[in-house]
Amino acid sequence: MDDAVIPGAALRVDLPARGLEGPLSHAQTALADVAHRFAHGVMRPAAAQLDRLAPDAVIAAGSPYWTVLQQFAAFGIDALTLHELPPEEGAELQSILFEELGWGDAGLAVSFGAGMLPSVVALLLNRPEFAQRWRGKGLGAWGITEPDHGTDMLDYDGALSAAGGVSRRPNCVAAADGGELVIRGQKSAWVSNGPVATHCILFCGYEEGGAVRGGCVLMVPLDAPGVSRGKPLDKLGQRALPQGEIYFDDVRVARDCLVAGPDDYARAVYLTLAHANAGMGAAFVGVARAAYEHAFAYVHERRQGGAPLIRHQNVRYACSTCFARSRRRARSIAVRCATTRCTRAVPRCRAPSPARSRRRRPRSKSPARRCRSSAAPGWRASFRWRSCCAMRAPR
Numbered sequence: 001m002d003d004a005v006i007p008g009a010a011l012r013v014d015l016p017a018r019g020l021e022g023p024l025s026h027a028q029t030a031l032a033d034v035a036h037r038f039a040h041g042v043m044r045p046a047a048a049q050l051d052r053l054a055p056d057a058v059i060a061a062g063s064p065y066w067t068v069l070q071q072f073a074a075f076g077i078d079a080l081t082l083h084e085l086p087p088e089e090g091a092e093l094q095s096i097l098f099e100e101l102g103w104g105d106a107g108l109a110v111s112f113g114a115g116m117l118p119s120v121v122a123l124l125l126n127r128p129e130f131a132q133r134w135r136g137k138g139l140g141a142w143g144i145t146e147p148d149h150g151t152d153m154l155d156y157d158g159a160l161s162a163a164g165g166v167s168r169r170p171n172c173v174a175a176a177d178g179g180e181l182v183i184r185g186q187k188s189a190w191v192s193n194g195p196v197a198t199h200c201i202l203f204c205g206y207e208e209g210g211a212v213r214g215g216c217v218l219m220v221p222l223d224a225p226g227v228s229r230g231k232p233l234d235k236l237g238q239r240a241l242p243q244g245e246i247y248f249d250d251v252r253v254a255r256d257c258l259v260a261g262p263d264d265y266a267r268a269v270y271l272t273l274a275h276a277n278a279g280m281g282a283a284f285v286g287v288a289r290a291a292y293e294h295a296f297a298y299v300h301e302r303r304q305g306g307a308p309l310i311r312h313q314n315v316r317y318a319c320s321t322c323f324a325r326s327r328r329r330a331r332s333i334a335v336r337c338a339t340t341r342c343t344r345a346v347p348r349c350r351a352p353s354p355a356r357s358r359r360r361r362p363r364s365k366s367p368a369r370r371c372r373s374s375a376a377p378g379w380r381a382s383f384r385w386r387s388c389c390a391m392r393a394p395r
């Protein structure tokens with residue numbers, strides 16, 4: 001549609017790639033361009049084919065999945081490349097890269113991210129030899145979720161348990177046996193790359209003297225005797241991402257594969273989540289951007305009420321809100337999460353729970369004060385606080 005017929009079009013300002021954020025450096029622009037071309041030319045066509053295949057066919061020999069993985073590997077950016085950069089620069093590049101990959105396809109982006117994660121965790125926990133060992137070879141997976149333990153795996157000390165809640169034994173446990181560790185149990189069907197990964201960074205229970213004494217992190221080669229896999233999961237979305245169970249039937253690994261023991265489990269969880277969540281945040285900013293672009297093209301094509309949809313004021317309002325959320329606010333939050341959390345020795349991942357913050361802050365007897373302490377953050381807080389005060393504060 002001709003800009004001239006859109007009221008206010010003359011005021012249009014072409015924002016730079018990062019909206020109102022600071023401009024990208026030369027290296028960042030180059031990475032964003034290359035990643036965008038890869039997302040557009042390689043990921044999108046492959047994802048469209050993979051989306052229509054049965055989960056078994058996605059991972060069968062000759063599937064486009066394998067070609068895309070090879071092309072991503074040839075891209076030359078891996079955990080070690082990002083780790084070698086100054087922390088803030090590495091975190092920013094990771095955000096730029098994963099936003100473009102997410103724009104290409106969410107399923108493939110998660111597959112690439114999960115593939116890198118064992119090396120990322122090994123580097124964060126000062127075991128670079130594992131990252132070197134798997135560099136340019138195979139595909140990684142992160143085994144943390146279990147059939148009976150999702151969020152529980154992150155709540156290492158039970159601080160978020162319900163009052164009177166009783167924790168159940170982990171589904172997957174490693175026990176020391178001489179110079180080796182013996183792994184028994186399983187991880188859930190949500191493990192990304194589970195059906196095809198060559199190695200896994202495994203977060204599981206640690207057993208000592210017949211009792212589970214917290215969690216541990218192990219690097220496990222998945223060709224070890226006793227490892228088997230479930231069928232790839234048949235999902236509604238992200239069909240290009242193979243996910244499935246990994247079973248451990250008395251799998252023996254050297255003690256040296258222990259990357260973090262029970263005393264270091266909390267730090268391992270926090271560091272891993274800071275990086276994995278920052279990567280996922282960036283990838284889904286890319287998904288939001290792609291959704292916005294589809295919608296924006298559609299409202300220029302589709303005519304109703306005698307004009308393209310974009311001529312209707314409410315549609316323009318919805319588009320501008322979506323633009324502001326996906327391209328500016330979400331990206332800015334994702335980049336800041338990456339640069340603040342991934343650059344700390346032990347990032348803080350857990351917000352204080354309402355129960356704990358109430359315990360710390362004694363309740364005031366003044367009605368106005370009581371409203372303020374119980375209000376939710378953001379605009380709701382100020383709204384509730386003001387309206388409560390108007391109604392209840394003594395005159």
Ligand SMILES: Cc1cc2nc3c(=O)[nH]c(=O)nc-3n(C[C@H](O)[C@H](O)[C@H](O)COP(=O)(O)OP(=O)(O)OC[C@H]3O[C@@H](n4cnc5c(N)ncnc54)[C@H](O)[C@@H]3O)c2cc1C
Pocket residue numbers: 110114141142143144145146149150151152155160161162187190191192193238
């Ligand atoms: C696309 C995708 C990729 C994934 N990739 C991997 C992977 O590579 N490896 C892997 O191991 N896992 C993977 N997962 C699994 C994912 O990490 C889990 O889904 C996640 O940890 C949540 O666990 P759950 O689904 O069992 O939810 P649950 O833990 O059962 O939680 C259900 C709901 O209850 C709430 N809840 C739970 N506990 C509490 C509490 N104590 N207090 C308050 N609220 C609570 C949660 O917030 C949630 O809303 C993947 C999942 C998806 C969707």
